[in-house]
Structure formats: structure tokens, C-alpha cells
Amino acid sequence: MPSKSFCIPSAPVSRLITRRGFLEKLGAGTVATLALLRELRADEPPATILPPTTTAPGTPPAAEDLLAAEEPFFADFARVFTIADEHKYLVASQKGSMPIPILRHFKEGLDQIARDPFPVYLEPSEVTRGKIAKGYGARPDEIAISRNTTDAISQILHGLDWRAGDELLCSTLEYPNCVATVLRVAGRFGLTVRQFGVPSRPDFSAEEIVDSARRRITPGRTKAMFFSCPAHPSGVAMPVRRLARLAQEHGIITVVDGAHYGGMFVPCLDETGIDFWGISGHKWQCGPGGTGILYARNAQWPANPAPLPRFYIVRSGDLDAPTDGSRPAGFDLGAALSLYGFPESADWRALGEVCEFWDQVGRERIQNYILALADYARARLVAAFGEEAMVQPCKDAELRSGIVAFNPFPRPEQRRDPKLCHEFQSRMIGECGFHVGCGGTGLKGLTRPPDPEAAAFFDSCIPNRDPETNQPTPDDIPFRTGTPAWCSRADMDDFVSACKVLVKKMGG
Numbered sequence: 001m002p003s004k005s006f007c008i009p010s011a012p013v014s015r016l017i018t019r020r021g022f023l024e025k026l027g028a029g030t031v032a033t034l035a036l037l038r039e040l041r042a043d044e045p046p047a048t049i050l051p052p053t054t055t056a057p058g059t060p061p062a063a064e065d066l067l068a069a070e071e072p073f074f075a076d077f078a079r080v081f082t083i084a085d086e087h088k089y090l091v092a093s094q095k096g097s098m099p100i101p102i103l104r105h106f107k108e109g110l111d112q113i114a115r116d117p118f119p120v121y122l123e124p125s126e127v128t129r130g131k132i133a134k135g136y137g138a139r140p141d142e143i144a145i146s147r148n149t150t151d152a153i154s155q156i157l158h159g160l161d162w163r164a165g166d167e168l169l170c171s172t173l174e175y176p177n178c179v180a181t182v183l184r185v186a187g188r189f190g191l192t193v194r195q196f197g198v199p200s201r202p203d204f205s206a207e208e209i210v211d212s213a214r215r216r217i218t219p220g221r222t223k224a225m226f227f228s229c230p231a232h233p234s235g236v237a238m239p240v241r242r243l244a245r246l247a248q249e250h251g252i253i254t255v256v257d258g259a260h261y262g263g264m265f266v267p268c269l270d271e272t273g274i275d276f277w278g279i280s281g282h283k284w285q286c287g288p289g290g291t292g293i294l295y296a297r298n299a300q301w302p303a304n305p306a307p308l309p310r311f312y313i314v315r316s317g318d319l320d321a322p323t324d325g326s327r328p329a330g331f332d333l334g335a336a337l338s339l340y341g342f343p344e345s346a347d348w349r350a351l352g353e354v355c356e357f358w359d360q361v362g363r364e365r366i367q368n369y370i371l372a373l374a375d376y377a378r379a380r381l382v383a384a385f386g387e388e389a390m391v392q393p394c395k396d397a398e399l400r401s402g403i404v405a406f407n408p409f410p411r412p413e414q415r416r417d418p419k420l421c422h423e424f425q426s427r428m429i430g431e432c433g434f435h436v437g438c439g440g441t442g443l444k445g446l447t448r449p450p451d452p453e454a455a456a457f458f459d460s461c462i463p464n465r466d467p468e469t470n471q472p473t474p475d476d477i478p479f480r481t482g483t484p485a486w487c488s489r490a491d492m493d494d495f496v497s498a499c500k501v502l503v504k505k506m507g508g
């Protein structure tokens, strides 16, 4: 087991650290860091083998092998952040941390703007969008810079060509900000909102999720499908491509909340077959707060050859952009959506730079490490508290993400006690030094009072539904941790030990 103190690992990246003074070079700024990482990539082809399947929630040996091979590299990667070494910060699902060189250049940008505030952009938006598009598997005209996921999803859902009576099909796992948008859009256009259940059971599979969604489609009336990947309350990575195919079979527009997708997964957006994505720049992607990515498919791709859906631009200062929702050939939608007022612009530039930084390190490498570490964390939690502690599907490899949802209390009534669970959350940080997320969306979900079915849900539960009957079927209150790439198995061990101690103290 690697120790938490810094050791001199044997991978080539570490040789560069010692020989060439990697950390000192950070002081030279982003360009030097990126150049150096380019050197790293040339020196050492990444171990990009991801085990194709994970079965039982134990640590698959392939994941253990990957972690053993990659931990030295990611120990060095961790040194590019100011994250404290003790009680590692694990909840990139709340907010990420900017890498030091990006942060420095960001601050320099703010200083530059303060000295001479006249220029609107430190870097033209098409340059930044080009950097993002490259790493996200999209064209620059499909990428807009938004303020965050909430903003992107709000623009997307308000921009569709709705007719009264249309149906909007959502998963049961949507984040409250976006639930608010769904309710607003439904109220404004007279839509019916339907839900498909995604139970947080360990053995729930991708196929069952697709079946659940299929059952709730009303042919000819379901206009759009909206879900998150990964979803906030349980961390399940919804089977994006399968759901995209299902939607296309029925002529349904797809909108995905990818708040946790960018920076965690290799985001080949044009290949997903999805029409619209809203992605956070400041969570797993580790850009500045208040940055996000809005993707709008702007061509007919092999994964989605459907004609482009009409899309009304809600926010743009572009006087020449169409006002009728059409998209003439050659129309740069990303540019139109990125033209609004006077941005700070240092944050935009930093978002582009952090995306480039991720590309340099290797998005596949980061993804594989995060997912393997999450497998490890799940295995440790299962070993400590049993499989019933997992509040997420975790046997189907397709559904795994770097968000680990669990509840370590042994008795069902404890796992459904909001007071006890919130106390655990505050004592985890107060006594053990670890932040954890707590709660599903409970009564803030899509089924809300005065809907009589809301009575079936309780505060902080995951307001789920049975995938066959659609009856309200609340899941236990989840706690969430995560496995950002600056962490190691030792950090996960510390975290699980802290949970064990605290559960015991709290009468578990």
C-alpha cells in the first residue's frame, strides 16, 4: 500500500520531477507546464487499459493492477494542486480545484484586466472554444461557454421548440437546479413531465435503465428526454449512448446534464448521439467557478444522423443569429451562444487552459484511474459495511463513475433518518476532516407537494420510482464521496476508516 508521504516513485514522470525540477517549473506558468507534460507523454505512453467489465462489488484484480501501475504518476499529478495532503478533498462533485499553473495564469489575467479593463476578451472566444472542442470530441461551432451546468441546461430546455401537450421525459435522479428549470419550462409551455425510475440497487443494470425509459415513452408525444450522467444522488453513469439510440428510434430530442461528465470521462460528445449537453467547468474539469460548457449538436453525425432539432437561442448578443430556431448551413451556434455582455474573460481563458491540461495528461488515463479508484473505494466500503451499504448500481461496469454513494448505517431505519444522516455528514467534516455529500433530492425532486405521491417520499431520500410500475419507491439517504485523480488508495482507506469509527460512535 503506498504511504501518504511523498516518495520517489519509479515512473518516468518522477524522474522528470527530480531531474528537471517539475514543481519549480510550475512557477514558469502554464505554457511551461504543458510543454513539460507533453514531454511526459512522449516519454511514457500511458497505461490506458481499462478492464472491460467489473462484476461483483469487490475490487477487480485488473483495477488493482491499474492502480498499482498508475499511482506513482497520479501522486505527481496531485502535486499540481494545492489540495491538502491530510484528509484529502474527495468531493469534486461539489467543486474541483484549479491546478496551480492554471490558477496562477488566471490570477495574472485578473490583474491584467484590473490594470486595463477596456479589452473585452483576454483571448478570443473562438480560441477558447477551439481548445474545449478538441478535448470534448466536438466542433467549435457546437461548443459554447456558459456560466455553469445550471445555466446551460436552462438555456437548452427553454430553447426547444415546445408545443402545449408535449411530454418531457426525465429520470428520477435530477438535480434540484434542473428540476426547477424543468418545472418552469413545463409551466411556460404547458408540458407534461413524466419520469422513469433508476433504482439505486447494486445489481441494477444498464439494460434495465433503458427498459425503464422505454416504458415511459409516449410515441408521438414525448418530445425530449432529459437525464444526468453521472446522476447526482447515486452517482450512476447513465448509459448515454443506449439512451440516445432509444430516443432516436422515437424521434426524441436528448438533453444530458453532464455536470460530472467533463473531466471524469473521455467526452467524445459527437459520438454519444446526444443532441445537447450541459457540462460543468468547475467540478471534475477543475476550471474556475462560474464556467460551464454548452454542447449543441450542430451536424448530422453517424451516431446521430437525425435532422437538427429547432433550437431557439435564449441568450445572445448576436444580432445576425437566426431568431426562428433554424440553423442555416455554416451557422456558428457556439459563437452566437458565447456572445453575451462583458465576461470576466480570465475565467474563460482558464477553462480553455484546464481543458488543454487534461488533454495533455490524457483524458483516458484520468478516466481509467478515477474509475478504478472508485471500484477500490466501493470494495473497501462493502468489506466494511456489507453490500447493502451501497446506494448505487455497482455491478454493471457500464454504470460506474467516480462518485461513490453509500450509507454505512446497519439498520434500515437509520439509513432513512435525515437527522442522523445529516449529523453524520457534519461530524465527518468536524471530527474526521472529510467532506461528504448527503441526501438525494427528496422532496425537492420532480414529485413535489401538492402532488399526493410526494407523501411517499421523505426528506433527503432519493425520490425514485419502480421502473415497471412507476410507483414512488424511495431509496435510502445516500452519502457521496468521490475519487478525483489527485487521490490514492491510501486516501480511500483513510476515508473508510473514518466512516467506521464515526458509525461506531454514533451507535451503528
Ligand SMILES: Cc1ncc(COP(=O)(O)O)c(C=O)c1O
Residues within 6 Å of the ligand: 093, 094, 148, 149, 150, 151, 175, 177, 178, 228, 230, 231, 232, 257, 259, 260, 279, 280, 281, 292
Ligand atoms: C447533476 C448536477 N447537475 C447540476 C449541478 C449544478 O452544477 P453547476 O454549478 O455546474 O451548475 C450539480 C451540482 O452538484 C449536479 O450534481
